[in-house]
Amino acid sequence: MGHWLLANSTNGKPNDGAQKEAAARFGVSRRTVRRFWSKTKQKIQSGAAVIFTSAHKGTVHKDRKKLDVEKVKSLSILERSTIRKMAVKLGVSKSLLGQLIKRKELRPHTSAIKPQLTDVNKIARMKFCLSNVVYDGAMSRYSYQSMHNVVHIDEKWFYMTKTSDRYYLLPEETDPYRACKSKRFITKVMFMCAVTRPQFSADGQELFDGKIGIFPFTTLEATKRKSKNRAKGVLEVKPIQSITKDVIKECIIKQVIPAIKEKWPKSDQVKHIFIQQDNAKPHFNKDDPDFQAAANSDGFNIELVCQPANSPDVNVNDLGFFRAIQSLQDDKMAKTVEDLVQNVLISFEKLSSVTLNNVFVTLQGCLTEIMRVKGSNDYKIPHINKSRLLRMGMLPECIELDEGLIKDSLTHVMQFDVNAGTNYDIGGLIHHFGFG
Structure with a gap:
């Protein structure tokens, strides 16, 4: 109010109607305005600094x-x-x-409990992080590669309902009643999700959403007896409960790879693609002849690579994309396996490419934190206000790294391998990062 009165005064006197307007503007009486102006004028005449502060000091509980x-x-x-x-x-x-x-x-x-890591696991995690770092000699800087040619795959169980859930009801509403035959055996379906980093034009237009597909592990079985809901012999969708190596192999060869070839941007001439998977026992080896035949055809060169052991935080699905799908899937009611599958597919398609791209940016931040803690998983997921940076057009595609961090990480890895007697190409690494 003081600044407003000074701005609406001439030669130390308020303009006509200024005090009345100030009382209406600031919600006080005209008497309060006159008293406030009187104190302000006294300070001006005495040459003291005019500081407008509230006299209310607040309640102090001694x-x-x-x-x-x-x-x-x-x-x-x-x-x-x-x-x-x-x-x-x-x-x-x-x-x-x-x-x-x-x-x-x-x-x-x-x-939350995290995977227990050995020293070998920690070094493998650091090597994985360093393998994603590139050196730009022209700019003399280190950053992560764009990851546009890496397809992350992983499996997750999606449940028909939760054992316990929280709702917010009006006082007069009746408590919802939920029941099932057994809380230990809630109907569930496993899905394999395959995603890569989305691609955008210089002006932010989406060129490729990065969503390869999400594939349920289900089968069709004929009913053995009739019921009030359907006749005998009707085909029903049933979840595959035992996910073996053959099931995983069939899904990757017959569904994931064809989806990659179908959805991969036609403008992308570099078709050397890496499928990153974890080290689960049902996963097969990259040298499998059936996989090689499917992966190296139609002009594509698709290679299967494994992420470090006990490292779900280096896969975008486990890092945040599965959680995003789950949050949308939980909003939809499912009574049958078909409903559950449909709800997950709809949730997958509903997620925007911006959400997926944000997870990739978070992944790069996690790789930086892993190197800082020498391969451990005792770190907090970094938050860089991606939404605000995106609105300002300043969201980085590749996070830059400090040269000191690269040197420290490289020294730590090489020292471990020297002590362990591992044959390590030290000269090649030094040349790759521009040292020496």
């Missing part, structure tokens, strides 16, 4: 209880799992802990 930090630190992690348990251990009330959480003197944290 008797507010404080947290005994040392006592909290003495508790084990398991003794802090619930507010009730923690309150008993600290000898305080549950409401006090709730207030401390609101005041951010305590922070809730959800801990």
Whole structure:
């Protein structure tokens, strides 16, 4: 209000109607405006700085209880799992802990179990990260490759419903009733998802959405007896419960590879494509003759590669894309296996290419964090405000890296291999990263 009055005054006197307009504009009485202007004029005449601050200092609770930090630190992690348990251990009330959480003197944290890594696993993860780094000699910088020729595949179980779910209801609404024959054996279907990085033009137009396909592991079986819902001998969709190596092989050769050849951009002349899979036991070897025959035809050169062991965080499906599909699939009701399959397919198609591209950017950030922690998985997924950068047209396609991080990672990997007696092409790596 003070700045507004000064702007609407002449020679230290408010303009005609200025005080009345200020009272209406700021929701105060004209008496308050006159008192405020009187104090402002006194400061101007005395030559003091005119600083417009509120006289209200807020409520100060001098008797507010404080947290005994040392006592909290003495508790084990398991003794802090619930507010009730923690309150008993600290000898305080549950409401006090709730207030401390609101005041951010305590922070809730959800801990998820991660795969246990050996030293060999950590080094393999670092080598994988370094293999995705390229050196631009002209710009003298390090960055990740664009990953446009890498197809990430992975499998996931999708369930008909959740064992426990949360809803928000009106006070007069009836609680929903859900039932099934067994909570331990909820109907589920496994899907194989195949995605690659989307491609966009210079002005942001989508050229290729990157979604190769999502394929259910199901089969058609004839019913053995009649029921009130269908006659005997009708073909029904049944989930394949035992996912063996032959099932995986058939899906990749007969569904994934044909989908890649059909959907791959015609403008892309480089058709050397890598299919990245994890190290699950049902997966077959890249030298399989049937795979080689299907992969190296029609002008394509498709190679099967394995990501590091115990490393779901280097696959975009496990990193975030499956979770995005799951969030959409959970909004749809399913009563049969056909409904479940249809819901997953619709959710897959509904996801935008922007969402998929964002996961690839997050993947590059995770690769950087893996190198910083020397191959461990004890790190937080980095957040770089991708939505804001996308709106500003500043979302990077390839994240740049610090030269010091590359040198430290390379030194750590080479030292491990030297100690282990591994035959390592040190000179080739040094040349690849522009050192020496």
